[in-house]
Amino acid sequence: MLAGIMALGSQDMVFTLYGDYIRYRGGEIWTGSLIKLLKHLGMSEQAVRSVLSRMWKKGWLKRRRVGRKSYYSLTKKSQELLAAGAERIFEPKDGDWSGHWYIIAYNVPESRRQQRNKLRRQLTWMGCGAFNTAIWVSPWDITESVSEVSRRLGIEEHVQVFRSEHVGFASAKELAAECWDLERINSQYADFIDRYGPMLERDKARLEDWDQVDPAECFTTRFMLLHEYREFPFVDPHLPPELLPSDWLGQRANELFKEYYALLTAKANQFVDSVFQKAPP
Known part of the structure; x- marks a missing residue:
């Protein structure tokens, strides 16, 4: 570990x-x-x-x-x-999909390539997918977020957002697979489940005998669990079910994470409280 x-x-x-x-x-x-x-x-x-x-x-x-x-x-x-990160981990995007796509197109001059690169990183953070280098898509309305980032970077006049309906020629799932590397993300979910699934079952049995489990061990395991899982909200675009492959493991991995995280919380907090020294006023 x-x-x-x-x-x-x-x-x-x-x-x-x-x-x-x-x-x-x-x-x-x-x-x-x-x-x-x-x-x-x-x-x-x-x-x-x-x-x-x-x-x-x-x-x-x-x-x-x-x-x-x-x-x-x-x-x-x-x-x-940290607040933004916690929201992404514990309160991911959810809701019904309208069927519309939001398209972000930009034509940022080469003289402002630094801002252009920052925009691309921010679009990835928002969960947008790259159709090509200058056209990004999202099934969710991210207009406000794109406007805020563009304004902050001083390139708002070079960025446009459209709401559109996909009429062809690939299927919606095929389009999603082209814009996001869903196969790679799903493979990472599978590795997470293979690693932590057996550990969860082991510790559910062990924690029935509360006094026999070392709080420091729970702290270390919970720390690693969170550290590994927290990468997913920043690579998984949280697409609506209509766009995901039938064997998608995101929900299963999320449920495993939440159950194991909760199971270890009391013991982990016990250890942290034992060494935590609060600052004086």
């Missing part, structure tokens, strides 16, 4: 801790508590202090000194990032 965790970026690990635990405990934590928590995830004290310093310099964390102790909390941009 630790080998898998250590393949993750140290900054991502800190963000996960804040998003899943610290922001629900006042949002500020002593460096020593972070060191103890991250030690169970394979990070050395020096590595923890180094990543905290980098995140502070980048504006992701605020630092406050009380005597000889340092306490770290989230900045506004970090709070917004």
Whole structure:
């Protein structure tokens, strides 16, 4: 398990801790508590202090000194990032599909290619699919989001959004398969299910004997579970069922994640509370 965790970026690990635990405990934590928590995830004290310093310099964390102790909390941009991420993970898009497609077309000059590349990344974040390099599609109305991003990038005059009806010549499912790599995403879901399905069944039996399960183990497993699953909301466009292949595993993986996450929560929180030191006023 630790080998898998250590393949993750140290900054991502800190963000996960804040998003899943610290922001629900006042949002500020002593460096020593972070060191103890991250030690169970394979990070050395020096590595923890180094990543905290980098995140502070980048504006992701605020630092406050009380005597000889340092306490770290989230900045506004970090709070917004974590809130958006949590919404994508725990409250994915849902609803009935109208049958319409929203088409985003742009003609951004080469002199503004940096903004154009940022626009493409944001369209991917929104769950849009690339029909080609300059035409993107979505079954959901993302007009407001596209307008906000285009305005922020200063390229609104180069971006257009259309609402359309697909009349041919491929089927709707074929069109979706062309614009999104659904086969690759489904394969990743299958790997997730193969990995965590047996672990869930094992731990459902083990947790019946509550006192025999180490809270630190539950913390580590839950951390890795969330870390691996949280990638899906950013690669899965959450298409309506009408556009998905018949063997789509997204719903099954989501149900597995939620059940296992909930099963481990009480023990994981017990461990975090045992090492968490809240900052003084």
